[in-house]
Amino acid sequence: MATPPSKAGTKGVPRERRLQQMLEAATDEFGSRGYAAASLPAIAARVGVTKTLLHQYCGTKEDLYVACLEPVGERLLEAIRTAMGPGGTTPHTPLRVLHGIFTALEGRREAWFVLYDTTLPPGGEAARRAAVYWSAIDDLAAGGTAELLRAAGSRDPLDADALRYVWQDLVATLVRWWVKHPEQTPEAMTQRCARLFAAAATLAPEDHPG
Structure with a gap:
């Protein structure tokens, strides 16, 4: 790499x-x-x-960081927006978003850690520019997860907030795992995520009458 x-x-x-x-x-x-x-x-x-x-x-070092940040930030935003599409969130949207993220990062996977760098000096231009991308991506995640919950019959705002946090951490964890396994293509990784989601669905409690 x-x-x-x-x-x-x-x-x-x-x-x-x-x-x-x-x-x-x-x-x-x-x-x-x-x-x-x-x-x-x-x-x-x-x-x-x-x-x-x-x-x-x-x-400067900060100028150079920003020059590296902007391409990955723009690629990821475009990939997520395209995956979400104009027709609203469906049960297939999470996998499309993940595939879009993997595809956008392929060939430069470490760029994820440029975007989500926890060592940026607070108050500087680098931190400000990174926060703009974080906020835009967070807004897309919030909208998408809220739509999924509404489709499932939940309108509890705390459910939506909790699911947003779960989704953000899940994406970050999956990307980190993928970076450690360079042999995994975006397509193979998306298929793996589909299997993991299917397995997770079996853990849901069954509905019981009464």
Whole structure:
């Protein structure tokens, strides 16, 4: 998953390609180590450029983080919105959302940890920008889980709030497991989730008359 050191910084590399290499290396670094522990010299070394050149291209560490954050945030939002669709939430929507998330992250799975980085300095631009994406994704989760409960006959707002928390933690846990199993494709992972959901459904208490 990590980007190995390369000769990418040598002369002759087009500017856009060099910038892309820097962003890929930075995504690896932020995703694997977290913002607080990430090192600009380490990122530069991954690409094969100097720290000075990295600054010239990408600005400060916070600027570089934001440049890595925005693509994954936009990809995930688009994937979730597309999976939810315009017709409302159905029992199949959770699996579609999960498949959309896995597909959006494939090839750059550590980007999930760039988006959900708990080491961001509070009050800074990085934390502010990340919070915008967190809030948008949370709003989609809240709307979708509430619709599922209404379809199941529950209008208790506490049920909706509890299910939202369960769903958010479930998604994060499944992504973390998937990152540790790189051989699992998005399609295979979605099928696995379908089996897990089916097994979980058997744990529901049966209705008894009276």
